Structures are given as C-alpha cells and as structure tokens.
Amino acid sequence: MAKSKTQKGFALNKLLSRLKNDDKFTSATELRDELETRLVAMRHEAVSHPLSNPVLELAHDLSERLAAGHISVDLLTELVQLVSVEAFADRAERVGDYVGLAGIDENKAKLSVLFNNLAQKEVATDIANGMAIKTGELVSFSEFQKRIEREAFGIVITAHPTFGLTKEHYQALAQLAADENSAGQVLSEQEIDGLNQLVIENSHEPDQKIDLLAEHAQAMLAIESIQQAMREIYDVALNVAAELYPENWTELSPKILSIASWVGYDLDGRTDITWATTLHTRLKVQVVQLRYYITALSKIMIDRNTDQDELGTTLALIKSRVSLALHVAEKETSFFGQSATTEDALKEISRSIASDDGARLVQTAELIEALNRAISLTEDDGLKRCLIILRSEIANYGLASSHMHVRLNSVQLHNAIRKNIGMEGEPDDPGRRRGNFRALSSLLDEVRPIRINFGSLSAEHTTAKRMFMLIAQMIKYVDASRPIRFLIAECDTPFTILTALYYAKYFGVDEHLDISPLFETGTALERGSEVIAELLDNEHYLAYVKNRGRLCIQTGFSDAGRYLGQVSASLAIERLHMKLARLLADRKVTGVEVVIFDTHGESMGRGAHPVSFADRLKYVSSPMTRSLFAKNEIPLKQEVSFQGGDGYLYFGTPKLALTTVTRLLEHALGQPEVDEDDPFYTNTDYSLDFFLSLKGFHEATLENKDYASLLGSFSTNLLYQTGSRKSKRQHEKHHGIDRGHPSQIRAIPHNAILQQLGYLANTAGGFGTAISRDLDAFVKLHGESDRVRRFMDMVSYAKGLSSLNTPEAYASLFNPRYWLAKAYAVKHTERARDQLRLSNLVGVTGRYDGMSRMLQSFRQDAIHLHRGLDALTADGQEKVFPFDTRRRINLIILHIVRLCLIQEIFLLSMRIPSFATRDDLNLDDLVQDILAMEIPSALEELKATFPVHEGQTNFSAKDYGEPSDYSDNETRDYSEEHQKIFAPIEELYDLCRRVSVGISNSIGAHG
Incomplete structure (x- = not known):
C-alpha cells in the first residue's frame, strides 16, 4: 500500500520540520505565502477578468518591487531554495508511493507467491484470450527449470542526459524516499542531519560538465544495486524450489531477469566516443564483475571454513582462475583507458592480447563446471544455496556486470554499404529500391567471414564497420558467453537490417549478435510489421532468426513521443506489438522468442505513467498485447530502460531496488488481466x-x-x-538538414x-x-x-x-x-x-x-x-x-520568480555601453543573444569587450630595447559596468537555471 499524505517517512518529516523552523527562510516563507494568496485570488477573479494573466501580473509586480528595493535578489534566492527543497521532499515521497515501497521481507513474500505460481500447472479458461487459472498441481521439474531459467524481463541501463541533480542529491533523494542509507540500514539521526544539511543548505543544480566516465560510474552503482536485489530474488526462488522439488532444486541456475547497459556503447548521433573508449568501458565492467566473483568466493570460503577439504581446494582453484583473468582485464583496461596511444603501443598491446597464455577468460563454461563440482562436494544446504546463487550470476551476467547493447544510426550503416553496392541516394528510393536489395542479397549469398586485428580496426574510419570489428575483437578476447544486442536507430526499411546482418556475417559475429531495429518515427511504427514481414521473406534473415532463437525489436517513446505526441506514440507502439504477434502466428514462426525493448524514460514526455509503477508497465506493454502473444504461444520478453540519474534513482537503496525489481517481476510473471470486450x-x-x-x-x-x-x-x-x-x-x-526544425x-x-x-x-x-x-x-x-x-x-x-x-x-x-x-x-x-x-x-x-x-x-x-x-x-x-494544491502553487511560483528575473536581465542589457563592431559582432547582436538567454557566451564577449583594466603605462627600455616617455593617461577601466551590469546578469541567470531544477523536481524528472 502506498503511504498517505500524512504518513511521510521519518526522515522526510525531519527535513520538512527543519525547513519550516529555519529562521533563514522566514522572509521567503512570508513572500511565498503572499504570492499564493494573491495567485489564488486572481485566478478566482479570472471569470470577471478573462484577459488577465495572474502569472505575468505577479511577475511584473515582483520585478517592480525588486527595482524599487522593496525585495532583494537574496530574498528571491531564498524563495527559490525554499520551494526547491519542498519540491525535492515531495519528489522523495512520490518515489516511495510510486513504486509501492515495501520492506525486504514483504517483497520476498510477494516473490515467493510468484515463484510458487510459476510451478503450478495452468488450465485455459478462455481460449480466445489466453487467460488461464492455476490448478495447484505442480509442473514437472524440467518445466519449472525452463520457466525459472528463462529471462522473463530485462532492465536496460542507459545514459540519456537526465542527470538533473548531483550524485549526492540523487543519493539523498533515494535515502529520504526509502528511510534507509545505501547499505540498507535505517537512517541514523546523524545521517538525517547530514541529508538535511545537504538538501537545505546547498543549491540543487547538477554536477557540471558531467562526462561519459561519470555517467558510467553512476550506471555501475545502479547495476550493483540491481545485482544485490537479484541475489535476494535468487534466494527466494531457490527456497521455493527446495520446498517443491527437494530432489532436484540444486540443478537450477535461475535467470528470471537480465541486466543490460549501453552506457559507453551508444553511438547514435554521437561522434565523441572512440572505439577505444567503447572497449575501455566494456573492459571496466568486466573488471568490476570479476572482482565481485573473487569477493563472493572468498566470503564463501571464509564463512564456511572450507580451507582443509576437497571443496576448499576446488573453490581456491576457481578463485585462482578468476584472479588470472582479472589480471589480464586490468592490464588491458588500463591501456585502453589512456587518452591517446601511439601506433607502436597499440602494436605491443595487440601482440600481448593475441598471445594466449591460458590466463584469459572469454567463456564461463569452465567456471560453471567447477562450481557444479563444488556443489556436489557439500551436503550443507546453506552452502549449496550460496554456490548456486553464484553460479546463477555467472550464467546470467557472464564475465561482465551487465549485457552489452551497442547502438548506431541507420545512416551510419547505409554509408558503410553504399560503395559496396554502388548505391546512390536512399536505399528505398523508388527507382533504385529493387536494385539495392538485389545487390545486397548477392553480397549475403556470397559472404564469408574475414579475419581482423586491432591494427585494421584502428585504421577503419567508417563508424558502422568499425563497430562490427570491435564487436568481433570483444567476442574473441573479452567475453563470448553472453550475446550482444545491436540496436539500429531510425530504422524504417528492411535494407538496414539486412546490411547489419551482412556485416555481422562478414566479421563473423552473427552467432553472438541480436540485431534489433528501432521503430520510433511515425513511418517506422506504421511500417514496422511490414519491415519484419519482408525480412522473414528473406532466407538469410529467416535462417539467422531461427539460429538465434529470438527476434528483437526496439520501440522508442522518445522521438515517437515528440513526433506523434506521447499517447498517440504509445498507441502506435501497441499496434506494432499486436501486428507483430499476428504476423508471427500467421507465418507459423515457431521456436523463436520475441524480445521487445521499449525505451521509455522517467517522465511523462518519455512514456513513464505517473500514477504508479504498475500503471507504467501496463501503459508501455498493454495487457492486450501480452495476452495476444500468450494466446499465440509466442514467448515474449519485455525490456525497459532506466535512463540516467532520474532512472538510477529507483535503485538508490537496497529497499528501493528490491521493490522496483519485484514490481517488474510481478508484471512479467503475473497473468495479464485483459478484457477482450474492451470497446x-x-x-x-x-x-x-x-x-x-x-x-x-x-x-x-x-x-x-x-x-x-x-x-x-x-x-x-x-x-x-x-x-x-x-x-x-x-x-x-x-546535407538536407533543417537546423531550425x-x-x-x-x-x-x-x-x-x-x-x-x-x-x-x-x-x-x-x-x-x-x-x-x-x-x-x-x-x-x-x-x-x-x-x-x-x-x-x-x-x-x-x-x-x-x-x-x-x-x-x-x-x-x-x-x-x-x-x-x-x-x-x-x-x-x-x-x-x-x-x-x-x-x-x-x-x-x-x-x-x-x-x-x-x-x-x-x-x-x-x-x-x-x-x-x-x-x-x-x-x-x-x-x-x-498531487496537492501546494505542489501546483509552488510550481507556478517558481515560474513567477523566473519571469521576474528574466525581465531584469533584459532591462540590464539595455544599459550595456555602445561599442565599435568587433569580430562582426555589434551591440544589437549581443543584446539579441541575451534576449535568447544565451548568457554565458554573451558575457564572455562583454568581458572581452569591456575589460576591468586596459592600458599599459610602463614602456621600459629594458623590455623594448629603447626608452619611451609616453604615458596612456586615458586608461580604460570598466569596473563599474562589471559591477552594475555584467555581474548582476550573471547572478540572475544562475538563479534562473536553479529555478529549472526546482521545476524538474516538481514534475518528477528532467525532460
């Protein structure tokens, strides 16, 4: 059950109590309450004054009071901080309500019910809609094993730019929401005081100049938290299995849910990520996971005192094997993490990588085999469970902390293949479409895999080919145990997918790669099922899908929500899902799992339903869609993304992470409640x-x-x-791009x-x-x-x-x-x-x-x-x-304050002195930049044009080789302009952007 408004967590109550009693905000509180009173009154009067705009009128009033000295910028700063802290606290409470925050034991009890239901036979009650009831009779162990070892759902960690708060503020938000610290312990008074100080006394703007490495570090923290939640889930699954299948439960390696990431591997529309950066990022997650495996083995050995027996020897050998692989991974991570490497250095590390001394680990089979032996050597059920959980993690994650998703744009693939087939224009140009397809099919008929090395990879300049080459090297030398997803953005023609398949075969990675078109434009969503139908008519693609045992697509709620509107995008995506289910049923494509990765984000504008997590999941993948796949006996795996700081928030503490993952599994493993008569x-x-x-x-x-x-x-x-x-x-x-569109x-x-x-x-x-x-x-x-x-x-x-x-x-x-x-x-x-x-x-x-x-x-x-x-x-x-009225009022007050600030910035710009045109820039141009709020660049120009001190009075013979008696008595000093115009503009602009964070917190996400 969600908390009511009167049941805020203890830490949140402490935060709001301190805020209320903080003398620093007394005047700001009075101003806030005054604005609310006037705003409410003016809105009530709107019927009599329909042309009035209370927001503009109050902003105008604030502006004039500021100019008259009746209020100060400092007071407005305090007001912004006051309202921002309230928005932050409201957001923390909503996070808990949204996921249905529950304790560890309560979540585990829910999971136990799910896994018990998974073991029961079903009887169809309505053939038309695929609905079924549980009979209470157990399925065979082999059937239960099949169900528990299948990835029913997937989490994809992405790094879209939604790091709208500092890392510390996100941690505070999660901890206040869950009433616990990052270790899962109840917050102490000291910790609460520290959070209060952070939230109340520090402005809420995000970390500045956040780079890919910082994003990756935060992604890794989220993944670590999900993995901890998964260990709890594995434990529950094994407890249920031990009770229901006492003779066989040790044979299980539950998977249930996959974790993937594209942080560092998403090159769609980006030119700033090199192949070495991608490899470095991939190696880092391997280092993290191998270290975890070593830590887990060490803990098992210490806790169970296995030093002196055969089991201890076996575990020590496993640990030694992983340690050797870790040493290799650490060395290579260090090399590719360098900002620049010479050709000679690349040759040296390449020779080292290619020489196999037995230390490298790219497959998990030998680790799993050794763990199987270890499990057989003990009768201790507790120790068995620990070893089985470790085995499950290795089977699920492979040699990295998450599965790998790479992403390119369709244009990058088209550019790569263009010369090979003599393609002019776009692949679907009506006059050339058939010829392009015939040429590509001929390539697929004759393709044979080639060999590459790091030298040829480094020399390749075509983005798409370079990515396939990198994938080949990673499969060869980093991890071949788990598949790699190859996502293609802006994909609306089968030609693009067949191009990807050609390169996958050409570089010998087609057996490890799941090619996934992204449908998100209106055209792509409308034609998506036709694209898949045409692909299934192609012998190469059909053989590829059957060999892989899965057909993958990605649907986007981002650009789709922009082009079509968020809800109409969702409905278009739902229609695509349903068309795909019917297509596969009509074509009688069997033995193939459908994987649908829905990239929706944490805001309404990106498809996250705001009422509850259950609504969010049903909105993205409707019960009708899921029942249609079930009715046609087509295995369906749904994946969703958690994007940037706003997404990682849901894994910020152990309780939050386990609750979030439990809600995902309740959706994935539960029976969809569907009304076939829904009009x-x-x-x-x-x-x-x-x-x-x-x-x-x-x-x-x-x-x-x-x-x-x-x-x-x-x-x-x-x-x-x-x-x-x-x-x-x-x-x-x-070419052909409208930059203003x-x-x-x-x-x-x-x-x-x-x-x-x-x-x-x-x-x-x-x-x-x-x-x-x-x-x-x-x-x-x-x-x-x-x-x-x-x-x-x-x-x-x-x-x-x-x-x-x-x-x-x-x-x-x-x-x-x-x-x-x-x-x-x-x-x-x-x-x-x-x-x-x-x-x-x-x-x-x-x-x-x-x-x-x-x-x-x-x-x-x-x-x-x-x-x-x-x-x-x-x-x-x-x-x-x-949400309550106060939340809405606070949101409008933030806008009122910023409107006031912008007016003052505009008026200050009118006082900038005239200056001669320099570098094709004149005063009117610079003022227009300010009116567009391009303040940083405008201030940079102003400070260069009007320096604080200018002029030289000492022209010594020592410096210049000959004496000079000249002295510049008209030294130009614009200190007053800096003090009265430029510095105030900078201060007001900074406060304008601080308002933006308060607005984001009020809504619940950035963008």
Missing part, C-alpha cells in the same frame, strides 16, 4: 479516428514554424547541462523545454481536439475501457502540472506592447527609457507573434480538454490529480 479494441472505427486526430494534431504541431518559435524562444538556455550527450543532434553528414533538438531537451515553459504539450496536447469530435462517445468509452482510462489518467496528470498562463507570460516578454505599457506606467525614468528601447528590440525578433499563434492553438485544444474532463466528472468518472 477501445472492439469499436475500432472510433478508436482509429481518435488516434488519427491525436496523431494529426502533434504532427501538425511539430511541422508548425510557430512551434519552432515557441521552443526557440529560450531553447535549452534555461537548462543546465545534464549529461555528456549534446542537446542538439550530431551528424556524420549535414524541432527534430534537431533531442527528445529529452525538447521535453525539458516544454516543462520549463509550463505546458506539457506533447502529453496533454491534442486530446481536447480528439475528444471534441464526439464528446458523448468519449465519455462512454472512458467508462468502459481500461486502456482509455489509463492513458487519460496520464493526460489529466500532465494537464494538472500545466498552465497555459505560464507560457503566455513567457511569450509576453517578446511583446512590444507589454514593454510599452510598463514604460507608460513609470513614465519619465531611466527604467522607462530602458523599457522603451526594449520594446523595439523584442519587436525585431518577431517571436511574439509566432509564440502567440501557437499558444492560441494550445488554448483552443485545452478548452475542449477541460470540457471533456468536466464531462467525465459529471458522469461520475472524476479524474483526481495525484
């Missing part, structure tokens, strides 16, 4: 019209130049850098911009338009359809965190009339002169008109959405937002 699926005429209307709204929005104006008003300049991946896409080739902003920054503007358009938008087509039909459907209720819960949640008054207030900053009205109010003052000049400069940008038109479209849609939600309430289907 969303049976009344397809209405459902399809609704989907097409929603999809059309978002596609039109993305192509609307006014939407680009809205996003580009401040672009990503209000955000901190939250990861090593660039906000804008990197390209191997630049919203698609060139990555999905997470795109979502984050919407958060920072105050309207979650890609989640809440479009629904009013779709609902208004037939309001009565919608209300009826909502009442009868679980699927519709689930996605509407997400929509209403997003709407509750949105306020169109907020982006309209930001747009007003570019409205000349707004600044003219302000100037008229203060008349003959220096501030009025600044506002008059500003009115002309914002008019030059032309942004207001475009932003205003876009927001007008959103407003019309929102009116219809409100009517729809009101109709649900009138019908007794009330939508209750899962």
